[in-house]
Amino acid sequence: MPLLVVGSVALDSIETPSEKRENILGGSAVHFSYAASYFAPVRLVGVVGEDWPQEHTQLLQSRNIDTAGLQIVEGGQTFTWRGRYLPNMNDRETLDVQLNVFGEFDPVLPEQYKHCKYVFLANGSPRVQLNVLDQVGGAHLSVADTMDLWIKTERDALNELLKRVDGLVLNDSEAKLLTGDENLVRAGHQVREMGPKFVVIKKGEHGAMFFSQFETYVLPAYPTDRVFDPTGAGDSFAGGMMGYMAEKDDFEPKTLKEAMAYGILVASFQVEDFGLDRMKQVTREDLDQRMEEYKQMLTF
Amino acid sequence: MPLLVVGSVALDSIETPSEKRENILGGSAVHFSYAASYFAPVRLVGVVGEDWPQEHTQLLQSRNIDTAGLQIVEGGQTFTWRGRYLPNMNDRETLDVQLNVFGEFDPVLPEQYKHCKYVFLANGSPRVQLNVLDQVGGAHLSVADTMDLWIKTERDALNELLKRVDGLVLNDSEAKLLTGDENLVRAGHQVREMGPKFVVIKKGEHGAMFFSQFETYVLPAYPTDRVFDPTGAGDSFAGGMMGYMAEKDDFEPKTLKEAMAYGILVASFQVEDFGLDRMKQVTREDLDQRMEEYKQMLTF
Numbered sequence: 001m002p003l004l005v006v007g008s009v010a011l012d013s014i015e016t017p018s019e020k021r022e023n024i025l026g027g028s029a030v031h032f033s034y035a036a037s038y039f040a041p042v043r044l045v046g047v048v049g050e051d052w053p054q055e056h057t058q059l060l061q062s063r064n065i066d067t068a069g070l071q072i073v074e075g076g077q078t079f080t081w082r083g084r085y086l087p088n089m090n091d092r093e094t095l096d097v098q099l100n101v102f103g104e105f106d107p108v109l110p111e112q113y114k115h116c117k118y119v120f121l122a123n124g125s126p127r128v129q130l131n132v133l134d135q136v137g138g139a140h141l142s143v144a145d146t147m148d149l150w151i152k153t154e155r156d157a158l159n160e161l162l163k164r165v166d167g168l169v170l171n172d173s174e175a176k177l178l179t180g181d182e183n184l185v186r187a188g189h190q191v192r193e194m195g196p197k198f199v200v201i202k203k204g205e206h207g208a209m210f211f212s213q214f215e216t217y218v219l220p221a222y223p224t225d226r227v228f229d230p231t232g233a234g235d236s237f238a239g240g241m242m243g244y245m246a247e248k249d250d251f252e253p254k255t256l257k258e259a260m261a262y263g264i265l266v267a268s269f270q271v272e273d274f275g276l277d278r279m280k281q282v283t284r285e286d287l288d289q290r291m292e293e294y295k296q297m298l299t300f
Numbered sequence: 301m302p303l304l305v306v307g308s309v310a311l312d313s314i315e316t317p318s319e320k321r322e323n324i325l326g327g328s329a330v331h332f333s334y335a336a337s338y339f340a341p342v343r344l345v346g347v348v349g350e351d352w353p354q355e356h357t358q359l360l361q362s363r364n365i366d367t368a369g370l371q372i373v374e375g376g377q378t379f380t381w382r383g384r385y386l387p388n389m390n391d392r393e394t395l396d397v398q399l400n401v402f403g404e405f406d407p408v409l410p411e412q413y414k415h416c417k418y419v420f421l422a423n424g425s426p427r428v429q430l431n432v433l434d435q436v437g438g439a440h441l442s443v444a445d446t447m448d449l450w451i452k453t454e455r456d457a458l459n460e461l462l463k464r465v466d467g468l469v470l471n472d473s474e475a476k477l478l479t480g481d482e483n484l485v486r487a488g489h490q491v492r493e494m495g496p497k498f499v500v501i502k503k504g505e506h507g508a509m510f511f512s513q514f515e516t517y518v519l520p521a522y523p524t525d526r527v528f529d530p531t532g533a534g535d536s537f538a539g540g541m542m543g544y545m546a547e548k549d550d551f552e553p554k555t556l557k558e559a560m561a562y563g564i565l566v567a568s569f570q571v572e573d574f575g576l577d578r579m580k581q582v583t584r585e586d587l588d589q590r591m592e593e594y595k596q597m598l599t600f
Binding site: 189205295298300 | 489
């Protein structure tokens with residue numbers, strides 16, 4: 001089943017303790033799309049400026065990612081983010097952000113996108129996310145991401161969004177901020193009671209937790225000693241998860257748990273190099289082989 | 301198989317954001333012993349003062365914990381620790397420590413303890429831990445815990461200890477401190493290369509990691525919304541782990557992984573109330589039932 005994603009498309013400049021990269025392909029919708037493309041056809045909605053390298057579009061298209069929804073603004077500049085990771089490779093500081101054309105992002109879905117059964121609203125203003133939901137009335141499964149900025153500044157719109165999406169994906173510190181509860185198990189269920197049928201809390205190097213009315217579980221991250229660039233890991237996780245759900249096209253608890261595991265494994269590859277460099281080498285067979293190792297690890 | 305533990309026996313005073321307790325039974329050897337007692341007979345070596353309530357000894361004995369090695373120093377006072385947990389229930393500040401008789405702890409093993417096949421050297425000075433190892437030449441499996449203090453102040457003795465024990469259990473921040481590496485997968489293997497055949501890194505609410513020459517894996521913590529007092533969780537984990545190993549009395553990889561899982565589950569009960577209050581209610585059947593839920597959680 002095709003999968004729609006609406007979110008940021010960016011040029012990232014990244015510094016780690018050992019290396020740096022300038023203006024590499026990034027953004028939440030890009031990392032999500034690439035990860036999801038292992039499992040299902042993807043339809044991307046985003047906006048870039050006239051500085052956007054055409055080769056990036058070609059890379060996405062080569063992965064069965066439909067870019068008809070990628071708007072190019074003449075005279076505009078693409079969203080840029082510059083960040084530096086601390087030695088723990090987990091904490092980072094944002095050195096510079098230029099929203100550019102993304103600051104005025106008002107997504108208009110191509111007609112052929114409006115009937116996608118699976119919809120992911122990548123991190124963005126909840127007003128924009130609601131606007132997208134209004135355009136895809138028929139979605140069977142809508143999942144949103146959010147961040148601390150919206151929790152602090154657009155709480156009313158976020159609350160409305162939570163009542164309308166099927167799932168919410170957010171990280172551990174955001175779940176604590178949203179609920180005021182430091183215990184992640186309680187926080188996850190409290191977020192769920194705000195509206196979504198299920199909630200996923202991302203814990204970075206510690207894995208991810210799942211909450212529904214009937215289930216609470218946690219899966220660990222795949223242990224890797226190769227962490228070169230964590231940028232996009234959360235979106236990559238969400239892309240792997242929803243891509244697998246779209247591939248299987250059912251809502252069985254087993255499917256959701258497998259989807260979580262695929263999300264974790266795609267993210268474990270994502271961090272192994274800068275930007276999409278590692279992902280460009282990874283095949284579906286690599287994912288499936290790591291899945292076998294992962295299942296083995298959790299079996300005793 | 302009987303299991304020997306040498307470590308602290310203490311009276312703890314604990315404050316959490318919601319409650320406090322004064323002078324409750326604690327200490328690394330106590331939490332370890334109680335957890336291990338679900339699986340194997342335990343022989344405890346420690347020291348207390350004349351203020352030590354006899355009822356604590358009776359409680360331990362009621363759990364098949366041999367207290368012949370619990371020395372009572374006339375005129376001395378028991379080790380006390382006072383701490384306060386921050387709202388995240390993970391970070392804590394030590395408000396007061398009185399080593400008292402534990403400051404002069406020079407363990408002398410009762411003759412009948414010296415042939416224990418399984419030995420746990422709870423957190424303590426590596427010089428004292430080496431002294432114990434000298435007394436139990438015939439141990440088949442010796443495992444030590446350590447802490448930041450010894451890593452910083454007794455590195456030479458710690459290095460010698462690492463060459464002599466079969467396993468080391470330490471927490472994530474200690475593993476990073478000991479190796480200078482922020483990546484836990486690399487850090488775990490680096491500690492292993494310092495001597496132990498296996499290393500276990502405790503990650504608190506995020507579970508635990510295992511490292512041997514042949515295996516690297518991580519198991520998540522059991523997700524619980526009841527965290528009332530994390531004191532002793534690490535020792536409880538080690539007790540559950542080694543208790544199960546002593547019960548099974550083999551060194552198969554499967555046994556070690558099951559032992560890790562039991563450690564995680566005993567610790568998940570331990571934190572559900574102050575001191576040993578929750579453990580006093582928990583039966584082996586409760587542990588086995590939670591094990592079934594835990595295995596189910598990790599199966600997909």
